[in-house]
Amino acid sequence: MKRNILLLLLACVAMFAQARNTIHWITFVDTTDPNVGQIDVNTEKLLYSKWIQVINSALAEKGYKADIHRYNGSQTSPENCKSIVTSLSADKDDIIVFYYVGHGARAMQDKSRYPQMLLAQTYENKCVPLEWVHRELKKKGARLTITFGMCCNSYAEVLSAKDNIAFFANKGVAYVNTDDKTNIQKLFLNNTGDIIMSSSQAGQSSWGKYIEGIGDTDYFSYNLMRVFNNYVSKSYVPDWESILTDVQTLVNNQTLADSRRSNVEQQTPIFDINVSQVTEPEPTVSDKDIDEAKKDVANSVPDSDDFNQQLTAAFDLIINPGIPRTKRRELGYTLRQYFASDAVIRVYAQDFDLVIDKDDLDGFFSRITFSEKLLKVLAVKCSFNSGGKIKDLYIREYYKR
Amino acid sequence: MKKISVKLAIAAILMLFAGSQLSAQSINLEETMKLRAAQKAALFGEYLKDIARKHDDAGKSVPLQERLYYCTKALNLFIGKGSSYYENGVERAGVMMETTSVNRATKSRRLIKNYLNGLANLRYSEVKIETTDVANIKVSDLQQIGEDTFVCTCSIYQTFVGYRDGRPIYKDITKKNIKCYIIHEEIVKDGGEREHEFIVLLGDVTASETRRG
Numbered sequence: 111m112k113r114n115i116l117l118l119l120l121a122c123v124a125m126f127a128q129a130r131n132t133i134h135w136i137t138f139v140d141t142t143d144p145n146v147g148q149i150d151v152n153t154e155k156l157l158y159s160k161w162i163q164v165i166n167s168a169l170a171e172k173g174y175k176a177d178i179h180r181y182n183g184s185q186t187s188p189e190n191c192k193s194i195v196t197s198l199s200a201d202k203d204d205i206i207v208f209y210y211v212g213h214g215a216r217a218m219q220d221k222s223r224y225p226q227m228l229l230a231q232t233y234e235n236k237c238v239p240l241e242w243v244h245r246e247l248k249k250k251g252a253r254l255t256i257t258f259g260m261c262c263n264s265y266a267e268v269l270s271a272k273d274n275i276a277f278f279a280n281k282g283v284a285y286v287n288t289d290d291k292t293n294i295q296k297l298f299l300n301n302t303g304d305i306i307m308s309s310s311q312a313g314q315s316s317w318g319k320y321i322e323g324i325g326d327t328d329y330f331s332y333n334l335m336r337v338f339n340n341y342v343s344k345s346y347v348p349d350w351e352s353i354l355t356d357v358q359t360l361v362n363n364q365t366l367a368d369s370r371r372s373n374v375e376q377q378t379p380i381f382d383i384n385v386s387q388v389t390e391p392e393p394t395v396s397d398k399d400i401d402e403a404k405k406d407v408a409n410s411v412p413d414s415d416d417f418n419q420q421l422t423a424a425f426d427l428i429i430n431p432g433i434p435r436t437k438r439r440e441l442g443y444t445l446r447q448y449f450a451s452d453a454v455i456r457v458y459a460q461d462f463d464l465v466i467d468k469d470d471l472d473g474f475f476s477r478i479t480f481s482e483k484l485l486k487v488l489a490v491k492c493s494f495n496s497g498g499k500i501k502d503l504y505i506r507e508y509y510k511r
Numbered sequence: 512m513k514k515i516s517v518k519l520a521i522a523a524i525l526m527l528f529a530g531s532q533l534s535a536q537s538i539n540l541e542e543t544m545k546l547r548a549a550q551k552a553a554l555f556g557e558y559l560k561d562i563a564r565k566h567d568d569a570g571k572s573v574p575l576q577e578r579l580y581y582c583t584k585a586l587n588l589f590i591g592k593g594s595s596y597y598e599n600g601v602e603r604a605g606v607m608m609e610t611t612s613v614n615r616a617t618k619s620r621r622l623i624k625n626y627l628n629g630l631a632n633l634r635y636s637e638v639k640i641e642t643t644d645v646a647n648i649k650v651s652d653l654q655q656i657g658e659d660t661f662v663c664t665c666s667i668y669q670t671f672v673g674y675r676d677g678r679p680i681y682k683d684i685t686k687k688n689i690k691c692y693i694i695h696e697e698i699v700k701d702g703g704e705r706e707h708e709f710i711v712l713l714g715d716v717t718a719s720e721t722r723r724g
Contacts, residue, residue: 464707466708467551469587470587473588477584480584481554482557
């Protein structure tokens with residue numbers, strides 16, 4: 111039954127898909143570290159709710175689907191990093207964003223300005239250079255490739271210089287303003303090239319910070335999200351150079367100021383930008399896109415992050431005002447048969463896992479089919495009854511303003 | 512029922528989440544629920560627009576059957592799905608909708624389902640309704656009316672234009688106040704784990720400040 115749901119989702123997505131351009135997110139967050147793991151848990155939640163899903167919501171309107179590779183806990187490992195970085199494939203109009211939060215360091219003889227990532231382990235020969243990740247991802251030929259590393263860049267004598275990985279992988283888951291949405295779309299779709307940024311320069315550590323009302327996070331991630339959201343809310347189209355320069359300045363100034371009254375030290379992010387302006391791609395659907403969509407869903411595992419992504423992709427079509435409402439309603443009716451008749455759909459708050467509203471099946475599908483203001487309905491988790499039908503679904507919603 | 516301030520009531524509910532991330536963000540919960548209420552009120556406005564209008568953006572006629580379908584779906588937004596419900600132990604016949612007109616001094620009140628059906632059947636050749644965007648909806652502070660029930664009011668402005676043969680023959684702008692219920696529920700999951708949830712439902716709609724457009 112669950113596999114039938116996946117195949118059905120796939121068919122629905124394939125039938126109505128208007129565009130298959132994709133933004134690929136790869137995030138590695140070391141949530142297991144005894145010292146900073148809990149800070150990183152909070153940072154990951156903030157990244158996803160305040161930044162990643164906001165961007166996905168804005169780009170969904172331009173037909174971009176989100177392909178999320180989220181690694182945390184015990185999944186944060188050099189092996190998984192190498193595996194996803196080497197195996198990821200992207201088309202020419204796709205976007206790739208890599209984000210790492212965890213420990214990092216640099217060797218005394220490292221030529222790269224950028225650090226090596228420890229990825230929740232301490233064997234020096236397994237550390238992964240951030241610049242290697244960036245180079246490999248650039249090779250995929252995507253429209254825009256962005257690599258962020260939130261980690262220390264301080265010297266570690268035991269670490270050897272690397273411009274490549276030194277081991278073999280073991281083969282063995284909220285209101286976007288109309289103007290904000292437009293600026294996000296232009297930032298990602300009207301720029302082509304690559305960007306790499308690290309949270310600190312050579313010889314420096316990267317520091318955590320408690321923010322009132324947000325909790326524990328780090329200077330870099332917090333300022334990146336804050337500056338990004340400030341810039342996209344402006345009346346003019348922002349550029350990457352300005353955003354990253356501001357992040358650099360703020361992190362530097364804040365850590366410098368805080369170093370006078372705490373054990374924090376000065377931290378200065380570094381970046382390289384190599385982008386040029388371009389016109390945004392036309393949304394297209396080809397037979398190849400539909401075949402790939404079929405493969406994606408057929409390979410997804412029920413009750414997994416992949417399954418939730420496919421469900422989200424189906425919801426993208428149901429809420430798409432570019433598709434006639436009658437067709438969207440048909441799609442909703444098709445999906446409904448795979449939910450239990452007494453299924454409850456629970457809406458999480460944007461910023462935390464509290465259920466702020468809920469619907470029965472009819473209420474949910476009629477609401478999302480009808481509303482022209484929904485930007486994204488994100489499937490977060492679901493559970494099945496003994497008959498294999500979805501009985502509980504938790505979602506997050508993002509609205510246009 | 513002993514009256515306590517809304518903030519204390521919400522804080523008491525949040526104590527149930529003590530130790531979780533929510534404690535650090537408790538000051539945002541009331542605003543989160545008010546925003547959800549505004550989103551639901553805005554969606555109601557979208558329904559009104561599409562129930563009333565007889566032609567879509569492309570000029571194509573929207574059949575009455577389709578608009579009556581929207582009427583039934585809009586009722587999902589309301590407490591008791593628009594039909595009878597209990598408030599403070601008292602049974603209400605259903606959610607009421609108050610309407611006004613610049614052509615009459617008195618207000619009229621009808622059950623919401625009857626109002627929506629009437630809206631779909633208006634005898635104008637075309638009706639255009641616009642309501643306040645969610646960002647501009649004013650939401651009152653929450654008031655506690657029961658152990659686990661809070662209410663607030665979402666105020667929207669509705670512009671109503673009725674056409675005959677392509678010419679506007681009636682226009683008014685009305686301030687509508689939509690009562691919103693925010694109900695806290697404690698759910699016991701399959702494994703015995705307790706979870707705390709909220710549900711937001713719309714209630715009676717009153718009208719004020721009608722003026723000619």
